[in-house]
Amino acid sequence: MEGHQRNLYLYDRFNARVAGVSRDQVATLEFWAKDLGLTFPLFSNPIGHLGIWFGALRQGYPMFNRTTVIIDKWGVIRYMRDGSPDYHEILRVLKQLHGEEAGR
Amino acid sequence: MGNTRSKGLRRLGAALIGAALLAAPAGAADERADMMKRVGERAPIFQVVTSQGTLADYDRDYYGKHHLVMTFVPAAFTPV
Numbered sequence: 001m002e003g004h005q006r007n008l009y010l011y012d013r014f015n016a017r018v019a020g021v022s023r024d025q026v027a028t029l030e031f032w033a034k035d036l037g038l039t040f041p042l043f044s045n046p047i048g049h050l051g052i053w054f055g056a057l058r059q060g061y062p063m064f065n066r067t068t069v070i071i072d073k074w075g076v077i078r079y080m081r082d083g084s085p086d087y088h089e090i091l092r093v094l095k096q097l098h099g100e101e102a103g104r
Numbered sequence: 105m106g107n108t109r110s111k112g113l114r115r116l117g118a119a120l121i122g123a124a125l126l127a128a129p130a131g132a133a134d135e136r137a138d139m140m141k142r143v144g145e146r147a148p149i150f151q152v153v154t155s156q157g158t159l160a161d162y163d164r165d166y167y168g169k170h171h172l173v174m175t176f177v178p179a180a181f182t183p184v
Contacts, residue, residue, distance in 0.1 A: 001184050004175065016171040019160070021152075024180045029155035032180035041154035043174070053148055055140050056176035063178040071147045071162075071172045078171075080143055084184055085175050097171050 003087050005038055014094040015073070015101065019043050021050055023063060055080060072097050 004011075004018045011018055020042040022029065029042040043050065048064070051057030054077075056067035068086075070079035070093055079093045141147060151161045166172045177184050 001175070001177070003184070004173070011173065014171070016173055017166060018173040018175070019154070020184075021174050021176045022179055026153050026155060026157070028180045030157070033155040035181075038155075041156045041158070041160060042180075043152040043154055043160060045152050050150060050152065050174075051176060052136050052139050053141050053150075054174070054176065057136075059136060064176040065178065066184060067176040069174045069176075071166070071174070073166070073168060073171050075146050075149075075167050077141055077143050077145055077147050090173060094171060094173070 001036055001038060003085060004040065005036070007087055007091065008040065010091060011094065014091075014098040016070075016094050016097075021045055021056075021064065023048055023051070055082075070094070070097075073101065 001020055004020070008018065018040045020029075020038075020040070022042065022044070023046050024032075024044060025046065026044045029044050032038075033042055045051065048057050051064045054067060054069045056064040056069075058065060065082060066084055068079070068081050068090065069077060070090065072078045078097065079090070081089070147162070149162045149167070151159055154160050162172070175184060
């Protein structure tokens, strides 16, 4: 999450917004965001439907696994990757999307 | 007017999907696999409460405005 916070100005440049998602309650996420000094939102999804949609909630596991998803501004999923966020790859995809946006 | 109505219907659809997920038995593995989206597919719209005390509405806040990067984490205070 701190990596996303460090890259916020780059995301802004590429017209992107970032959010974390977990199954925690809002109060817990609020406390965590304050603890890390995050200025972007953390989504509270106790039901877990976002995890099911985006492949972050595996059968038999109560919690999300680490997954990063990029949805472009036209509502299409452009990137999905399991594991910790690869910031270089995320920025590369956002740069490509920004280029496409400029070309439209 | 029509646009507002279709947005309302889409939101109702999202709410019904959420309710169906709540009602789904724990062993409904096939249904889950069907619900999973893949790269190139259209993302479902959603509304979730955020740590900033706001309601994030994909349709209102992101669609047609910004690309959205979402990172799923197991729980608060876990390293990412």
